[in-house]
Amino acid sequence: MIRLYLLYNKSILKTNLIFSILFTILKVVITLEKTIDHFPYSIALNSFIVSILTGGFFLSILYFQVSKKNEYYFYFNFGLSQVKLIGIAYLFHIILITPLLIIRFYV
Amino acid sequence: MSKILEVDSVRKSFWTNQVLTDVYLRCETGDILGLLGRNGSGKSTLLKIIFGTLYTDYKHIRINGLVLDQPYKTKKMVSFLNQDNFLPKNLTIKQIVNLYSNHLDPAIFLYDIVLSNVLDTKIRVLSGGESRYFEVKLILNLDSQFVLLDEPFNGISPLHIELVKKMILDKSTEKGIVLTDHDYLNVLDIANKCFLLFDGGIKNIKSKEDLKIWGYIPDK
Numbered sequence: 001m002i003r004l005y006l007l008y009n010k011s012i013l014k015t016n017l018i019f020s021i022l023f024t025i026l027k028v029v030i031t032l033e034k035t036i037d038h039f040p041y042s043i044a045l046n047s048f049i050v051s052i053l054t055g056g057f058f059l060s061i062l063y064f065q066v067s068k069k070n071e072y073y074f075y076f077n078f079g080l081s082q083v084k085l086i087g088i089a090y091l092f093h094i095i096l097i098t099p100l101l102i103i104r105f106y107v
Numbered sequence: 108m109s110k111i112l113e114v115d116s117v118r119k120s121f122w123t124n125q126v127l128t129d130v131y132l133r134c135e136t137g138d139i140l141g142l143l144g145r146n147g148s149g150k151s152t153l154l155k156i157i158f159g160t161l162y163t164d165y166k167h168i169r170i171n172g173l174v175l176d177q178p179y180k181t182k183k184m185v186s187f188l189n190q191d192n193f194l195p196k197n198l199t200i201k202q203i204v205n206l207y208s209n210h211l212d213p214a215i216f217l218y219d220i221v222l223s224n225v226l227d228t229k230i231r232v233l234s235g236g237e238s239r240y241f242e243v244k245l246i247l248n249l250d251s252q253f254v255l256l257d258e259p260f261n262g263i264s265p266l267h268i269e270l271v272k273k274m275i276l277d278k279s280t281e282k283g284i285v286l287t288d289h290d291y292l293n294v295l296d297i298a299n300k301c302f303l304l305f306d307g308g309i310k311n312i313k314s315k316e317d318l319k320i321w322g323y324i325p326d327k
Contacts, residue, residue, distance in 0.1 A: 003206060073193035076160055076179050077186050077249060
């Protein structure tokens with residue numbers, strides 16, 4: 001069963017990374033336009049973390065819902081509901097992002 | 108022991124359009140129920156309601172005496188073949204069979220005459236017919252008591268349709284099967300009970316003549 005959750009999570013994570021990297025680049029470019037003295041590492045990291053756990057995740061679910069909604073039947077036949085899949089995928093995202101959160105707060 | 112799936116009082120409307128009005132179906136192990144109906148008559152809607160993935164205000168689904176709101180969440184109860192392709196396109200047949208390995212015997216796919224040459228091929232590369240054939244075989248071989256097949260013959264060549272029909276007939280000895288397809292001749296050929304969804308209700312169909320009477324097929 002865990003392999004199925006991982007498979008769904010992989011689909012969501014792939015899209016989420018694209019959205020979040022784009023968002024981070026946009027945020028860094030906007031910041032650099034205002035302050036060009038140094039690269040805003042903390043802003044980049046903050047933007048990436050926030051995006052991957054909020055907007056990026058939401059947009060990835062939405063993208064899956066629109067472009068791959070029939071794939072849910074692949075999971076339904078295992079007894080997995082949409083709520084379960086999304087919940088577990090979010091949990092995976094939190095686990096994956098934890099090292100970045102630690103870097104953000106302690107380094 | 109025979110298993111029983113009973114569906115009662117199913118009503119569904121989309122906005123003001125009442126698609127299903129008080130539908131009743133009963134399927135037992137050994138049954139192949141054929142569901143026919145024009146486009147938009149509610150065949151797929153009914154199957155999704157039975158599977159539990161489509162919400163409706165009114166329905167009563169009982170499997171072996173157990174009332175279930177969403178049968179798909181109960182293990183080994185119902186499996187469903189969606190009308191559109193539903194397998195992840197970036198996986199190969201072998202990878203998908205491995206994922207389902209707790210629910211079926213992978214060996215049956217290795218020696219299949221249609222699939223044995225494309226086991227390492229990704230779903231997105233398969234032809235529509237090959238992909239559909241694999242989906243039907245996969246769903247029929249899951250360890251569920253009832254199978255709902257929405258357009259299992261869609262896109263499959265005549266030669267392979269015969270294989271699919273044989274698979275359905277073989278599996279009906281251990282499962283209850285509800286299938287819907289526009290290929291009414293093949294449906295009539297294998298179904299032991301046939302129904303027509305008409306005006307939101309269910310009409311019993313005994314022969315091709317009944318389909319003419321209800322206007323499903325042309326008179327001439």
